[in-house]
Amino acid sequence: MGLNRGMQRRDLLQVLVGGGAFALLGFLGLRTAEHFLPRPPRKILIKEKDLPLPGRVKVGEEYFLVRAADGRLRAFSRRCPHLGCTVNYIPDRELFLCPCHQSRFTLTGAYIAGPAKRGLYALRFERTRAGLVLEIPG
Ligand code: FES
8 A cells, every 4th residue: 555655656756747847848849949930020110201302311220211313212121241230321422331341232222342242131111001111020
């Protein structure tokens, strides 16, 4: 009888420890998978009144919004395609310049020179009644 009770407790303990370890592994597995899954893009609303005028550039913390003289809008990430530094707008030279290794880009986002070897990342956006909704990749 005493032996049987001891066995039951030990069995119960093994089940609890095994279940806890299994739950912990599951939790860690989900956390790891979450880390590697692409995050959904963040959306930023830019009100109509805050859009750049034709021929102007709006500089956001993470984006450039360029309105060509014909009114066409383009949006680019400020993250440099070389190693990710934040690219700056140089109005008097009418270009975008990365301060880290001097990659340069036109106002249409095209690559001019430097180690980036490609143009700026274009950002998706849509016009809504509230304004322009810009997607910043996660
Ligand atoms: S990070 Fe921009 S040129 Fe290197």
